[in-house]
Amino acid sequence: MSAKFERAEIWRNRFLILPSMLLLATFVIYPACFAVYTSLTNESLTGPAALNPRFVGLDNYTKLFTDGNFWRSLAITFWFVLFSAIIGQLVLGLASAMLLRRRFALRPLVNAVILMPNAVPEVVAAMMWASMLASGEYGTLNNIVAWFGVEPQRWLTSFPLTMIIVVNIWRGIGFAMILMTSGLSSISEELYEAARMDGANPRQVFRRITLPLLVPTLFLYLLVSTVSTIAIFGLVFALTRGGPAGATELIGIYIYNQSFNAYQLGYGSAVAVVVLTFSLFIGMLYVRALKVDV
Amino acid sequence: MSSITLSNLSKRFGAVDVIKGVDIAIEEGEFAVFVGPSGCGKSTLLRMIAGLEPISGGAFHLDGELMNDVSPDKRGIAMVFQSYALYPHMTVAENIGFSLDLKGIPKEEIRRRVGEVSEKLQLEAYLDRKPQALSGGQRQRVAIGRAIIKQPRVILFDEPLSNLDASLRVQMRAELQQLHRTTGATIVYVTHDQVEAMTLADRIVVLSGGQVMQADHPISLYKEPDNLFVGQFIGSPKMNAFPARVAAVENGAARIRTDDGWEVALGGFRSLNPGDRVSLGIRPEDLSLAGTGERADITVRAILSERLGMETYLSFETSGESAIARVAGDHRIDTGETVPLSINLDACHLFDTAGQAIRRGQI
Numbered sequence: 001m002s003a004k005f006e007r008a009e010i011w012r013n014r015f016l017i018l019p020s021m022l023l024l025a026t027f028v029i030y031p032a033c034f035a036v037y038t039s040l041t042n043e044s045l046t047g048p049a050a051l052n053p054r055f056v057g058l059d060n061y062t063k064l065f066t067d068g069n070f071w072r073s074l075a076i077t078f079w080f081v082l083f084s085a086i087i088g089q090l091v092l093g094l095a096s097a098m099l100l101r102r103r104f105a106l107r108p109l110v111n112a113v114i115l116m117p118n119a120v121p122e123v124v125a126a127m128m129w130a131s132m133l134a135s136g137e138y139g140t141l142n143n144i145v146a147w148f149g150v151e152p153q154r155w156l157t158s159f160p161l162t163m164i165i166v167v168n169i170w171r172g173i174g175f176a177m178i179l180m181t182s183g184l185s186s187i188s189e190e191l192y193e194a195a196r197m198d199g200a201n202p203r204q205v206f207r208r209i210t211l212p213l214l215v216p217t218l219f220l221y222l223l224v225s226t227v228s229t230i231a232i233f234g235l236v237f238a239l240t241r242g243g244p245a246g247a248t249e250l251i252g253i254y255i256y257n258q259s260f261n262a263y264q265l266g267y268g269s270a271v272a273v274v275v276l277t278f279s280l281f282i283g284m285l286y287v288r289a290l291k292v293d294v
Numbered sequence: 295m296s297s298i299t300l301s302n303l304s305k306r307f308g309a310v311d312v313i314k315g316v317d318i319a320i321e322e323g324e325f326a327v328f329v330g331p332s333g334c335g336k337s338t339l340l341r342m343i344a345g346l347e348p349i350s351g352g353a354f355h356l357d358g359e360l361m362n363d364v365s366p367d368k369r370g371i372a373m374v375f376q377s378y379a380l381y382p383h384m385t386v387a388e389n390i391g392f393s394l395d396l397k398g399i400p401k402e403e404i405r406r407r408v409g410e411v412s413e414k415l416q417l418e419a420y421l422d423r424k425p426q427a428l429s430g431g432q433r434q435r436v437a438i439g440r441a442i443i444k445q446p447r448v449i450l451f452d453e454p455l456s457n458l459d460a461s462l463r464v465q466m467r468a469e470l471q472q473l474h475r476t477t478g479a480t481i482v483y484v485t486h487d488q489v490e491a492m493t494l495a496d497r498i499v500v501l502s503g504g505q506v507m508q509a510d511h512p513i514s515l516y517k518e519p520d521n522l523f524v525g526q527f528i529g530s531p532k533m534n535a536f537p538a539r540v541a542a543v544e545n546g547a548a549r550i551r552t553d554d555g556w557e558v559a560l561g562g563f564r565s566l567n568p569g570d571r572v573s574l575g576i577r578p579e580d581l582s583l584a585g586t587g588e589r590a591d592i593t594v595r596a597i598l599s600e601r602l603g604m605e606t607y608l609s610f611e612t613s614g615e616s617a618i619a620r621v622a623g624d625h626r627i628d629t630g631e632t633v634p635l636s637i638n639l640d641a642c643h644l645f646d647t648a649g650q651a652i653r654r655g656q657i
């Protein structure tokens with residue numbers, strides 16, 4: 001290959017990625033930079049600062065560190081991600097992927113039931129769950145538990161965090177299952193047969209063959225689901241608005257509430273910047289651990 | 295080190311009969327090779343012996359013990375897969391020792407036995423490598439190591455050498471023979487390769503369409519095929535079959551007249567009657583160029599000659615599909631040239647219209 005040809009090739013490739021670079025710059029990089037800038041001001045939606053935002057340096061960030069609500073929100077987000085994405089969706093997604101590799105009569109139905117929640121718009125899903133979890137005797141769940149003699153509960157008030165975790169698991173199993181199915185199908189059938197000939201029982205096959213070979217898929221899933229679960233907003237906001245008393249105020253909802261309910265755009269941006277940095281860090285961690293090209 | 299008896303064994307996938315009542319007896323310590331056209335059920339049969347496919351009908355006895363419903367790891371059978379099926383996330387040592395590890399045998403003991411096996415297979419230098427970092431031949435050896443560490447009664451091979459290049463195949467063939475000698479295990483081996491089958495086997499089982507066509511020592515198969523299928527399947531290029539009829543039977547010799555119009559007189563066929571339709575089977579190597587002054591049995595018109603140096607494959611016209619002669623030495627023969635050939639009459643075969651062999655001396 002001549003040097004000239006190579007140069008032309010390089011230019012052509014740059015040209016090819018131009019559209020996506022433009023889109024990224026307009027809709028990701030510019031807003032992110034703008035958020036960083038806003039986080040250094042006291043920009044707000046009302047009051048004198050709305051007219052005349054002032055540069056306040058790192059004031060917003062120092063305030064953040066002493067803001068108990070911020071830390072609480074961070075903790076809620078942590079538990080939410082841990083139990084809904086990392087544990088719930090992953091375990092159930094993997095289990096359903098393994099189940100659906102077998103042939104059985106109701107397989108297409110089960111498949112559809114698992115994938116359906118993913119196809120429902122999140123606000124619609126939230127409305128459904130609102131009716132499901134409604135307090136009083138009209139709530140669907142209350143009707144169900146009544147069969148077992150349980151008193152009607154105020155689900156979203158008594159167990160708010162648990163309930164949104166359940167809702168999010170319900171919504172995310174399908175995605176986890178799709179990813180796990182593709183991971184499982186990359187493991188050759190002959191390996192399982194070889195393991196059977198070697199005398200591995202089903203548990204040993206899972207622990208010694210399936211799981212190790214699924215590691216790349218698991219990491220990819222963790223990367224994608226951790227970052228996207230941190231960013232969850234609509235589903236939970238439509239269901240609880242972060243309440244009661246901030247019990248389900250995920251970090252995304254906290255940012256929204258600070259920016260648009262408390263009108264402190266600058267402060268909200270500071271929180272957003274911290275979360276962005278955090279997500280990037282987690283992403284990098286996974287990519288490192290996995291040594292994959294994402 | 296065990297005898298295998300398959301009695302009326304059958305396998306059905308849904309509505310499809312894949313193995314249709316197979317009877318095979320393989321003796322202790324024997325090297326048995328399954329051959330047959332693609333799709334005839336060789337792998338299926340092997341997997342039924344391994345326990346990877348349930349048996350639909352019939353019985354499989356190992357050392358007189360019924361094995362139909364014994365799980366694969368309890369049969370004392372090891373299998374080497376065509377694509378090796380090495381565990382990609384384990385090192386060579388872990389791959390070989392996996393079955394022992396599963397049984398909970400102490401690490402020390404596993405290390406010792408892996409050491410022994412790897413020494414036998416010249417794998418000591420690669421014990422810490424992952425399979426990706428091995429050549430095809432080395433992977434093959436790891437797969438064999440994984441099989442023999444279990445000290446199995448029977449080792450099954452499904453086309454183990456088909457992914458290797460020609461020279462490596464020759465080498466591995468020798469190693470397999472060595473392995474068979476040193477372990478004394480009964481081996482069942484599936485292959486497409488004639489040379490592998492002929493050189494390795496104590497007994498070749500020729501399968502077609504899920505049925506056994508013939509099972510015998512390789513040379514017996516070659517010399518006395520039971521039917522036209524086996525005759526044409528064993529040997530390369532394949533045996534020529536000339537449609538013919540019996541012209542006359544006189545003092546113990548049958549004069550066979552082919553549809554092309556030439557005649558041969560074959561001794562020893564007593565059961566024939568004039569007028570019977572037969573197929574005259576002549577192996578390409580039993581046709582040779584008639585030297586000058588020698589009497590030619592037939593004179594044929596050449597279609598194509600393939601010169602291999604030490605021999606020449608000569609395709610010639612017949613009324614049916616073209617036939618082949620495999621003549622010694624290098625000859626330059628042009629298309630259309632007429633060539634005198636002589637026939638090794640003692641090596642000619644006759645088959646009846648159903649394709650069954652008619653034997654000499656048969657009453």
Ligand SMILES: Nc1ncnc2c1ncn2[C@@H]1O[C@H](COP(=O)(O)OP(=O)(O)OP(=O)(O)O)[C@@H](O)[C@H]1O
Pocket residue numbers: 307310312330331332333334335336337338339
């Ligand atoms: N799981 C299955 N379901 C249905 N049919 C099958 C199945 N496995 C094999 N068959 C059929 O059984 C027949 C025998 O297959 P098998 O793999 O035993 O052939 P083979 O002799 O090993 O062929 P090859 O030489 O190409 O490996 C084939 O016609 C195949 O289509």
Ligand SMILES: [Mg+2]
Pocket residue numbers: 336337338
């Ligand atoms: Mg096969």
